[in-house]
Amino acid sequence: MAETKPDKPGFLSRLFGRKADAPTAPEPAPATPQAGGEPEAMPSPPTTGADDLTAAPSTVTTASPDTPEENKTPPELAGADLQPIEGLDPEGTNPQEPLPRIVTEHGPELRLDITAADLGTPEPAPAEVLPSPAPETQPAAARGWWQRLTEGMRRTSSSLSDSVTGLFTKRRLDAATLEELEDALVQADLGVPTAMRITEAISAGRYNKEISPQEVKTILAGEVEKTLSPVAQPLIVDRSNKPFVILMIGVNGAGKTTTIGKLSQKFRSQGLKVMLAAGDTFRAAAIEQLKVWGERVGAPVLSREQGADAAGLAYDALQEAKANGSDVLLIDTAGRLQNKAGLMAELEKIVRVVKKFDPSAPHATLLVLDATVGQNAMSQVELFQKAAGVTGLVMTKLDGTARGGILVALAEKFRLPVHFIGVGEGVEDLEPFTARDFAKAIAGLDS
Ligand SMILES: Nc1nc2c(ncn2[C@@H]2O[C@H](COP(=O)(O)OP(=O)(O)O)[C@@H](O)[C@H]2O)c(=O)[nH]1
Ligand SMILES: [Mg+2]
Numbered sequence: 001m002a003e004t005k006p007d008k009p010g011f012l013s014r015l016f017g018r019k020a021d022a023p024t025a026p027e028p029a030p031a032t033p034q035a036g037g038e039p040e041a042m043p044s045p046p047t048t049g050a051d052d053l054t055a056a057p058s059t060v061t062t063a064s065p066d067t068p069e070e071n072k073t074p075p076e077l078a079g080a081d082l083q084p085i086e087g088l089d090p091e092g093t094n095p096q097e098p099l100p101r102i103v104t105e106h107g108p109e110l111r112l113d114i115t116a117a118d119l120g121t122p123e124p125a126p127a128e129v130l131p132s133p134a135p136e137t138q139p140a141a142a143r144g145w146w147q148r149l150t151e152g153m154r155r156t157s158s159s160l161s162d163s164v165t166g167l168f169t170k171r172r173l174d175a176a177t178l179e180e181l182e183d184a185l186v187q188a189d190l191g192v193p194t195a196m197r198i199t200e201a202i203s204a205g206r207y208n209k210e211i212s213p214q215e216v217k218t219i220l221a222g223e224v225e226k227t228l229s230p231v232a233q234p235l236i237v238d239r240s241n242k243p244f245v246i247l248m249i250g251v252n253g254a255g256k257t258t259t260i261g262k263l264s265q266k267f268r269s270q271g272l273k274v275m276l277a278a279g280d281t282f283r284a285a286a287i288e289q290l291k292v293w294g295e296r297v298g299a300p301v302l303s304r305e306q307g308a309d310a311a312g313l314a315y316d317a318l319q320e321a322k323a324n325g326s327d328v329l330l331i332d333t334a335g336r337l338q339n340k341a342g343l344m345a346e347l348e349k350i351v352r353v354v355k356k357f358d359p360s361a362p363h364a365t366l367l368v369l370d371a372t373v374g375q376n377a378m379s380q381v382e383l384f385q386k387a388a389g390v391t392g393l394v395m396t397k398l399d400g401t402a403r404g405g406i407l408v409a410l411a412e413k414f415r416l417p418v419h420f421i422g423v424g425e426g427v428e429d430l431e432p433f434t435a436r437d438f439a440k441a442i443a444g445l446d447s
Contacts, residue, residue, distance in 0.1 A: 058302050058303065058304050058313060058316045058317075058320075059302070059303050059304070060300050060301070060302050060303075060320060061291050061294060061295070061300060061301045061303070145431050145437075146437065148423055148424065148428075148429060149421075149423055149431070149437060149438070149441050150441045151399075151423075152398055152399030152423025152424060152429070153398055153399070153404050153423065153438075153441045153442060155399075155400075155401060155402040155404075156188065156398070156401065156402050156403065156404035156405060156442055157404075157441060157442055157443065157444040158402075158444065159188060159402045160184070160185075160188050160220075160405070160442065160443065160444065161213075161217070161443075161444035163180075163181070163184035163188075164181070164184075164213050164216050164217055164220070165213045167180055167181055167184070167216075168181075168211055168212065168213045168216050169213060170210070171210070172208050172209060172210055173202070173203060173206050173207055173208060173209055173210070173211050174207070174208065178199045178202065178203050179199075181198075181199055181202070181216075182195050182196065182198075182199045185198055185199070185220075185405075188402070188403075188405040189374055189375065189403045189404075189405035189406040189408075189409055190224070190405040190408045190409055191405075191408055191409030191412045191413065193412050194223065194224065194227050194408050194409065194412050197223050197226075197227075198219065198220050198223045198224070201219050201222070201223050202216055202219050202220075217443040217444060217445055218443070218445065220442075220443045221439040221440050221442070221443035221445055222439070224408055224435075224438070224439040224442055224443065225435045225436050225438075225439035225440075227408050227411050227412050228407070228408065228411050228418075228433075228435035228438060228439060229435040230411075230415065231411040231415060231416065231417055231418045231433075231435075232417075232418060232433050232434055232435040232438075233392070233417035233418070233419065234419065234432055235364060235366075235392060235417075235419040235420070235432075237267070237272070237327070237328060238363065239327065241358075241360060241361070241363050242322070242325070242326075242327060243275065243318070243321040243322060243326040243327060243328055243329040244327060244328050244329070244363050244364070245318065245321075245328075245329045245331065245354060245358065245361040245362040245363050245364075246263075246328065246329070246330045246331065246362065246363065246364045246365075246366060247331045247333065247350070247351070247354070247362040247364070247365045247366070247388065248260055248330060248331065248332055248333060248366050248368060249333050249347060249365060249366070249367055249368070249384055249387075249388050249390070250335065250367055250368035250369060250370075250380070250384070251335045251370075251380060252334075252335025253335060253370065254335065254368040254369060254370045254396060255368050255370060255394075255396030255397060255422060256280075256332060256333065256335070256368045257280070257286065257289050257290055257293065257332055258293075258396070258422075258425065259366075259368050259394050259396060259420070259422065259430060260276060260290065260293060260330045260332055261290075261293030261296070261297060261427065262422070262427050262428075262429070262430040263330065263420070263430070264276065264293065264294070264297040264299050264328075264330060265297045265427050266430075267327070267328050268297050268298055268299065272327040272328055273324075273325060273326045273327045273328070274297070274298075274299040274326065274327065274328045274329075274330065275299055275300050275301075275302065275317065275320065275321040275324070275326040275328070275329045275330075276290055276293070276294045276299050276300070276301045276302070276329075276330050276331075276332065277301070277302050277303075277313060277314055277316075277317035277329060277330070277331040277332060278290045278291065278301055278302065278303035278304070278313070278332055279310045279313055279314055279317075279331045279332045279333045279334070279350065280310075280332050280333055280334040280335070281304060281305075281306060281307060281308045281309070281310050281313065281334065282306070282307070282334045283306065283334075284306045286332070286334070287303045287306065290303070290332050291303065297427075300324070302316060302317040302320055304316075310333065310334065310346060310349075310350055311346070311349045311350045311352070311353040311354075312353070314331050314350050314353055314354050315353050315354070315356070315357055317329055317331060318354060318357045318358065318361070319357070331350070331354075331362070333347060333350065334346075344383065344386075344387040345387075347384075347387045347388050348387055348388065350388075351365075351388055351389070364391050364392060365388050365389055365390050365391045365392075366390070366391070366392050366393070366394050366419065367380070367381060367384045367385075367390040367392070367393050367394070367416075368393075368394045368395075368396060369381070369393060369394070369395050369396070369410075370395075370396055370397050371395050371396065371397050371398045371400070371401050371403055371404050371406060371407065372397050372400050372401040372403060373403075373406075374401075374403040374406055375406065375409075377395075377406050377410060378406075378409070378410065378413065381393070381410060381414050381416070385414075385416075390416060391416075391417070392416060392417040392418065392419045393410065393416050393417065393418045393419065394418075394419055394420045394421070394422065394430075395407050395410075395418065395420075395421050395422065395433075396421075396422035396430075397422060398421055398422065398423050399422075399423040399424050399429075404442060405442065407421070407438070408442075418433045419432065419433060420432055420433055421433045421438070
């Protein structure tokens with residue numbers, strides 16, 4: 001996929017000719033149409049009228065959290081609906097995904113109401129309740145989040161770290177060095193404004209002096225944290241909305257279904273009653289994948305047959321969730337390519353229909369972004385924002401890329417809350433987003 005880096009003004013001209021805080025960042029290039037476009041094999045979006053909400057029978061699979069693990073998940077289903085961004089639908093040809101591990105752990109992010117009591121000390125995470133099927137030297141959950149975060153983000157941090165070390169070892173700080181650093185930061189997807197702020201913070205008072213790579217990393221982390229702090233916001237499940245409706249959106253393969261599973265586990269471990277709606281009705285495998293997650297986390301899944309109207313299904317799910325006293329309803333959706341008007345229209349329809357049932361719903365619309373797509377995440381935010389009114393972001397796959405810096409650029413540009421980040425496929429590999437930890441991890445600093 002062709003990547004477009006925003007141009008930036010030269011460092012020298014800024015150092016000598018312009019104010020540090022002058023507006024400088026040109027917009028990133030608009031969405032480039034995805035190579036390959038719409039998959040021909042993908043069924044057309046259902047065209048059932050918005051009001052025809054009971055056209056197809058729905059099934060609710062009742063989940064049992066007590067089901068023994070060995071009876072639960074066929075491994076091939078764990079990532080079965082992965083599709084590449086290019087829109088190809090290699091159903092049945094995906095690599096098999098490892099089984100997510102089940103742990104009960106939860107952090108302070110899942111506060112149930114905005115009350116002072118909820119702002120108290122986070123509870124310690126309970127021990128892993130089921131053995132990990134993955135033969136690992138050390139169980140992931142036991143390693144702790146900081147370790148998983150830093151290990152996961154190693155590719156991003158080591159590429160930045162290498163640049164910093166290469167540039168600042170036994171060298172005086174001059175304009176050329178700073179310009180090279182700025183280039184490296186832009187290359188690392190941090191975004192032009194943040195890259196400029198970092199180089200300016202580094203140059204302040206240190207011109208023509210030596211500065212150690214460690215000092216540079218500390219300043220870098222500080223500036224990144226400044227950008228991220230305003231967006232690092234917990235997802236608050238307001239229990240006055242029952243059910244609290246969360247709509248998950250994003251392109252195919254971003255990690256929506258997996259994130260629903262991980263989030264459900266967190267909600268369930270807090271004693272919340274969770275229901276799932278299999279709104280990705282385009283492919284049977286996607287429906288199955290959600291059912292598997294529902295079963296393993298103990299959440300009923302409302303589904304219909306492949307090709308059913310997703311908006312109608314969402315409506316049914318709301319009714320069912322209300323009737324059975326669910327606290328949270330998570331609605332999965334198909335991976336709508338952001339440049340496909342028809343698919344976007346269908347997403348808008350889901351939102352409209354949900355609002356018919358409850359005008360305040362969806363209470364959260366979470367856009368799931370795959371960090372490995374780099375700058376393309378920018379256009380995804382813009383387009384999904386228009387179609388569905390994104391209330392918050394979840395960034396996945398920070399473990400699979402050197403492009404984790406994109407989160408900083410997104411924060412700078414859109415200022416949308418970032419609720420969670422994912423650094424792996426396991427159920428424990430999703431945690432609330434915290435600015436300081438992320439900034440330190442990206443800079444390659446110890447905790
Ligand atoms: N490495 C890694 N893989 C992830 C992460 N989140 C999701 N995945 C994998 O990405 C693939 C696609 O996820 P899925 O939830 O099916 O995406 P969806 O199409 O948006 O529903 C699956 O194989 C997941 O296991 C993550 O944080 N790290
Ligand atoms: Mg999915």
